[in-house]
Amino acid sequence: MNDIVVAGGGPAGAAASCLLARAGRRVVVVERETAPAHRMCGEFLAGAGLDRLAELGIDMAALGARPITRMRLVRGGRATEAALPFPALSLSRRALDAALLERAEQAGAKVLRGHAIRAVGDGVLHIDGHGELAAPTLLLATGKHDVRGVRREAGEPADLIGFKTHLRLVAPEAAALEGFVELILFRDGYAGLQMIEGGEANLCLLVDRTRFLRDGGTWEGLVAGLVDECAHLGRRLAGAEAWPRPLAIARVPYGYVHQGVSAGVFRLGDQMAVIPSFTGGGMTIALHSGALAARCLIEGGGADDYARAIRRAVRRPVRLAGALYRAGRANWLQGPIIRMASWWPGGVSGLAAMTRVG
Numbered sequence: 001m002n003d004i005v006v007a008g009g010g011p012a013g014a015a016a017s018c019l020l021a022r023a024g025r026r027v028v029v030v031e032r033e034t035a036p037a038h039r040m041c042g043e044f045l046a047g048a049g050l051d052r053l054a055e056l057g058i059d060m061a062a063l064g065a066r067p068i069t070r071m072r073l074v075r076g077g078r079a080t081e082a083a084l085p086f087p088a089l090s091l092s093r094r095a096l097d098a099a100l101l102e103r104a105e106q107a108g109a110k111v112l113r114g115h116a117i118r119a120v121g122d123g124v125l126h127i128d129g130h131g132e133l134a135a136p137t138l139l140l141a142t143g144k145h146d147v148r149g150v151r152r153e154a155g156e157p158a159d160l161i162g163f164k165t166h167l168r169l170v171a172p173e174a175a176a177l178e179g180f181v182e183l184i185l186f187r188d189g190y191a192g193l194q195m196i197e198g199g200e201a202n203l204c205l206l207v208d209r210t211r212f213l214r215d216g217g218t219w220e221g222l223v224a225g226l227v228d229e230c231a232h233l234g235r236r237l238a239g240a241e242a243w244p245r246p247l248a249i250a251r252v253p254y255g256y257v258h259q260g261v262s263a264g265v266f267r268l269g270d271q272m273a274v275i276p277s278f279t280g281g282g283m284t285i286a287l288h289s290g291a292l293a294a295r296c297l298i299e300g301g302g303a304d305d306y307a308r309a310i311r312r313a314v315r316r317p318v319r320l321a322g323a324l325y326r327a328g329r330a331n332w333l334q335g336p337i338i339r340m341a342s343w344w345p346g347g348v349s350g351l352a353a354m355t356r357v358g
């Protein structure tokens with residue numbers, strides 16, 4: 001009999017499992033992937049997220065994480081820069097998620113890999129290839145994937161498609177990108193670009209479905225359209241080697257904060273709140289929620305205590321990020337945003353700080 005079952009071994013689930021196992025609780029994590037995998041993510045980590053990782057004993061430098069100190073906001077051929085008001089790093093999710101889950105195991109959590117949870121009902125998990133597992137206390141950390149019986153009520157998400165690829169840029173472009181996170185605005189979407197470990201870069205972008213279809217409904221067509229529109233991105237991508245196929249995602253419920261509480265069910269990470277991804281704050285929410293849930297359980301609190309604490313922490317940053325995200329999606333506002341950012345870079349840094357959790 002396990003004290004606590006954790007559904008999903010991403011940043012949220014792994015963080016909570018590690019802290020609970022360290023406190024002597026019997027924890028089992030059910031993770032559907034058999035091995036570390038690439039994830040849809042800009043792979044930017046900052047502020048309190050880095051503190052949470054240090055508390056878990058994750059040595060980001062040893063994993064090859066790249067420091068990021070500045071932000072470059074780009075539209076067409078125009079770019080403006082601002083200092084980041086918090087420390088930041090970038091590291092591939094494949095490396096980070098593997099290190100986190102390994103930490104949880106080292107702390108004593110049992111990890112069931114390669115088993116997907118199909119449904120949850122009456123405190124019991126129905127798991128592919130494993131049968132049933134009693135979960136009087138369930139930490140639901142399956143990210144954007146909902147599980148039957150405990151689905152979120154995320155409403156109608158924006159009609160956006162997300163893409164991610166890793167790139168090997170030509171040397172001068174990699175050198176120009178080093179130390180920066182670039183936020184590139186284009187018609188009906190935006191992209192994030194930064195170096196990660198191993199001399200590679202991460203390109204992650206979100207685009208309206210209508211724009212994607214106008215560009216031929218293919219990744220190649222979209223990239224050709226973006227390079228045409230944005231000279232800066234064209235320069236970065238010239239001669240770069242990318243994955244044969246990008247990862248893709250649709251229907252992300254940006255701005256969602258879960259409202260209900262079910263006895264014994266703690267929603268962590270994206271199951272609890274989904275902050276617009278341009279903030280690079282999703283993993284910080286995941287790690288922070290994992291730490292809060294663990295602390296709550298260790299101190300004898302219930303799911304309602306935890307839900308109150310995590311909602312208090314995320315409400316304002318998610319709301320502000322939602323407003324900025326809507327402004328950035330209005331094509332006519334992108335020019336004024338860039339002009340304002342070049343007149344007042346301190347304002348950009350300040351807004352970035354206000355979207356952080358923890």
Ligand SMILES: Cc1cc2nc3c(=O)[nH]c(=O)nc-3n(C[C@H](O)[C@H](O)[C@H](O)COP(=O)(O)OP(=O)(O)OC[C@H]3O[C@@H](n4cnc5c(N)ncnc54)[C@H](O)[C@@H]3O)c2cc1C
Pocket residue numbers: 007008009010011012013030031032033039040041042043044045115116117118141142143144145147162163204205206249252268269270271277279280281282283284286
């Ligand atoms: C386009 C885009 C860019 C982003 N960029 C950034 C960024 O730069 N920085 C940042 O901090 N955040 C970013 N995010 C957000 C970030 O990726 C998420 O907020 C974060 O991954 C949430 O962590 P999690 O642990 O809640 O979920 P996840 O990371 O999704 O982990 C969930 C885990 O559960 C497992 N799982 C799922 N379903 C089941 C099941 N049925 N049974 C068993 N296991 C299951 C999965 O395999 C996975 O391991 C971005 C998101 C998007 C969409």
